[in-house]
Amino acid sequence: MxxxxxxxxxxxxxxxxxxxxxxxxxxxxxxxxxxxxxxxxxxxxxxxxxxxxxxxxxxxxxxxxxxxxxxxxxxxxxxxxxxxxxxxxxxxxxxxxxxxxxxxxxxxxxxxYAGQGIESALEWRFQSQVLLPHGLPVPEKQARSVVGRGDSLYRDTRLAVELDGVRDHTEWSKDMARDNERLVAEDTSTLRYGWQAVTLDACAVAAQLADALGARGWEGQRLGCPQCPQAKEADLVA
Incomplete structure (x- = not known):
């Protein structure tokens, strides 16, 4: 068997x-x-x-x-x-x-987390390494809009986040077309991250996402995690 x-x-x-x-x-x-x-x-x-x-x-x-x-x-x-x-x-x-x-x-x-729309290891890593440790809001997952379904969407701030797995890199032209259509049709900007960015540079991704959300009206504040550069510098000083 x-x-x-x-x-x-x-x-x-x-x-x-x-x-x-x-x-x-x-x-x-x-x-x-x-x-x-x-x-x-x-x-x-x-x-x-x-x-x-x-x-x-x-x-x-x-x-x-x-x-x-x-x-x-x-x-x-x-x-x-x-x-x-x-x-x-x-x-x-x-x-x-x-x-x-x-x-x-x-x-x-x-x-x-079942029922929250996590459908891949990359989406899991994004939530567990980027969003939650840095106190960032969790977006709507697998959100449907005029241009189709996307990985993550912050509707209130008109910001989409797309996560591209290693095996999906052949669809860049289609991805760009959809990003452009989303911007024109819905006035929604798109941030796009791959496996390396999420797994190896999660703190930088979190900082960029927080800046993008803040520029669009989010009033929250990004938290530092133990891996953030500021936290490591503080440990060295201490």
Whole structure:
């Protein structure tokens, strides 16, 4: 029976077919490799479903977390929740049956944000590393407007934020056209950030976003996080 990322792919929680195929079996077996494909056997029992047999969505996601990075775990979980493949309560119920699960804190936190429109690891990073630590307002997610659906929208200040994943860089011309149309049709400006900016320079992104919001009427104040340059300078002085 298929499990982990192979099963998650069949459930459409993982977008790309994995090169490593995990198979659950009752007896111990040695894995093997054929070209770029490898098969690993997991000894244990799991309830199966579908054809070819695979673990349930919830079991697949929790098992996937044991062998994947935090970003891969978040990406699969966010995709499954956004597409209605499962529910937060079902994920948490499955998680509760395990003694220890890697990334369990993140899984619980993301389940708590279910329904807020987080559909990718980059959107999760943007909220957890840019918005929340710096006290910035959370925008409307997956917002629909005259020009279509966007990642994030501050309607009151007419500011949109688009997040571009690594694999989506081939659509620059379409992105530019939509940004221009949004500006003309809705008088809404667009800030656009990629994976490197959000993950490696979150404080600078937060500062720029705060400036843009402030210029459009936001009366709040950006907070410093422990990683902000000002905080690090203060630590050095102290």
């Amino acid at each position: 298929l499990g982990e990322d192979a099963a998650a792919h069949l459930h459409d929680a993982v977008r790309d077919a994995p090169s490593r195929i995990a198979v659950w079996t009752a007896a111990r077996r040695d894995g093997f490799t054929v070209g770029q494909w490898s098969v690993v056997y997991r000894r244990g029992t799991r309830k199966g479903m579908g054809s070819p047999p695979r673990t349930s969505v919830e079991t697949s996601l929790v098992d996937l977390a044991r062998v994947s990075s935090e970003d891969a775990t978040v990406a699969a979980l966010a995709r499954a929740l956004a597409q209605g493949r499962t529910l937060p309560a079902r994920i948490l119920a499955t998680l509760a049956t395990r003694q220890r699960t890697r990334h369990s804190a993140v899984i619980k936190e993301l389940c708590g």
